[in-house]
Amino acid sequence: MILCCGEALIDMIPTATTQGQTAFVPHSGGSVFNTAIALGRLNVPTGFLSGVSTDTFGQQLCADLAASNVSSEHLIRSDKLTTLAIVHLKDGSATYSFYDDNSAGRMISPKELPQLSSDVQALYFGGISLAAEPAADTYASLLAREGQNRLVMLDPNIRPDFIKEEARYRDRLTAMFKHTDIVKTSDEDLDWLIPDQPDLDTQVAALLSKGPKVVIVTKGAEGATAFTRHGNTSVPAPSVDVCDTVGAGDTFNAGFLAGLADLGCLTPDEDKLTSLDCLVPALTFGAAVAAHTVSRAGANPPWRHEMS
Template structure:
């Protein structure tokens, strides 16, 4: 099983009302939630560990996880509110305003973490859940405990405006990255994390590989994605051609496609990631791009089911 650890929240998506005003419609979302949903729909054995509210939004999130065949046995319920992310779209690109104080997800503590099944062989972390305390420290502690036994993938999905203590965040991320097998970042994220915003991707990725990562994947939106492996090779693939509606959940779905392909090939293990060949990396990137293209082609974070991909 792949266990996805991090935020599940409600994206408040703007829609034009009949009278011309803009209203907001609640859609289940969150970076880690989106990836988990996509894995379940692709037929991968996936579970989610997060804090969910017992309010109506929390129930909406739980229902959608279960409808997408996700294992919810490690969900931690509480009466705290659900995090809300108000989405603003400009030319299809999304920015967010968050209401997250004292939320069910943010207030997850180490003592709340349930026992992790021995069936879990890979764990996925990232998103705002690694920026907001106390849950950020809770997930970091879990990652460090499970890294010796499980393949670890990270997508920090950095939102600088959301980071209250940059020095503390950078220190946490440096500790985490040293234990990761795969790190996927956007080109903007990579520049921010390395502090090398004017350098080339190769130099920036090498900095991360030197910290102990086996595979660094850099996405560049419509330009596609490039992977850099610890053995020195790099592989690039173009973005799948698509008529974009919006980019909400695109990167999250890409991550699911990548992990699904590696899982199906028996390569989503610590040793398997270290021993990847260029052909296997290319196949994983291409499948991630294919899955993400479907999400981009429709409104909101709505990942495809496996059956939909047979027609694309």
């Protein structure tokens, strides 16, 4: 099983009404939630660990996990409210306003974390859950406790407007990178994470020095590149008509992890993980999954049968 650990929330998506006004329709979302849904739809054994409310929106989140074959056995339930993200779309790109204070997802603590069985082969972290305290520290403690002997992938998915304590956030990510095998970033993420280096190559080298074995940099329509201590390899992005980019990076991550799972490469063993036999097919599958997602509205990742 791949256990996705992080935020689940409700995206309020702007939709035109028949009267020509804009209404907001609730869709289940969250960066880590989207990755879990995509993995489940790709027929990869997947679980989700997060704080999820017992309110109506929390029930919606649980129903959508089940509908996409994602296990809910690791959820931490409470009667606190569900996080809301108001989505603003401009030219197909999304920005967000978050309503997250005292939410079910934000307020989980280390003492509430479940013990993980040996069935959990890989851990995935990312999104705003790594910036929002106290949950952010809870996820960091989970990684420190359970990351050994499991493959760990992390996508910081930096949202500067959401970060309240920048120094603490940077320190937390640095500590988590030490226990992480794969870090996925965009070039914008790298500019924020490593601002004092002049170009992408030196930025990636600085990030690799913090602990990861692989750093993946995605560039939208330009494809993705995986960097290791031995070199780099790139794959192009399929050419598609883009509807919007909501969930594109999240579903790339799912496709990449699913590709590793298909190849028997869900392992922290550096020689195997960094081999071209693992990286190239997994990158290619990740790009293909993301291309399906951007070709239709919202974070609506493809099912396995759509990838044939």
